[in-house]
Amino acid sequence: MSTARTRRRFTAAFKLKILEAAEQCTKPGELGALLRREGLYTSHLASWRAAARRGELAGLSQRRGPRPVLPDPNVKRIAALERQLARSTARVERLEIIVELQKKVSQLLGLALPASGEPDASLSEER
Structure with missing residues (x-):
């Protein structure tokens, strides 16, 4: 060692x-x-x-200044994750608005929407 x-x-x-x-x-x-x-x-x-x-050696040798503060290595990662979260939140809000709009359109047109959790029969027939 x-x-x-x-x-x-x-x-x-x-x-x-x-x-x-x-x-x-x-x-x-x-x-x-x-x-x-x-x-x-x-x-x-x-x-x-x-x-x-x-003339710098006449007195005491100069003392160095304070140690520099090292940046936290997680700061960049946290900032990137916060940006990603903001984008995801905005996307979810837009999707919720679209779903609400689809519900209103289907009510206006008199179309029956499948209950949430049930697969849509029309989608499975097209495949």
């Missing part, structure tokens, strides 16, 4: 100490040895040097 590695955080004092040590490296290979010994990359030095030029 492996443990999850945490991201390393470097203090401003550590960064300044490494930058000073990197400036002292004059012989070929000394800088690489320093980076290997400390477990750092050249990209660390580049970004720390840029921060030092901007």
Whole structure:
């Protein structure tokens, strides 16, 4: 079982100490040895040097802002289901209106409708 590695955080004092040590490296290979010994990359030095030029390493290192609020993965699904429910409800209402209209038309024309639940004989003969 492996443990999850945490991201390393470097203090401003550590960064300044490494930058000073990197400036002292004059012989070929000394800088690489320093980076290997400390477990750092050249990209660390580049970004720390840029921060030092901007004056960001003079005080405490900047703290990151609050963690972003992750959107709930169910929000999209719930919205889609609500739209589907609204469409289905509207369809059912239209169908109920059509059924009521058919009942009224059959009453006006004097046609007998089969009781609900009974199969329509005229439909079974046509098949």
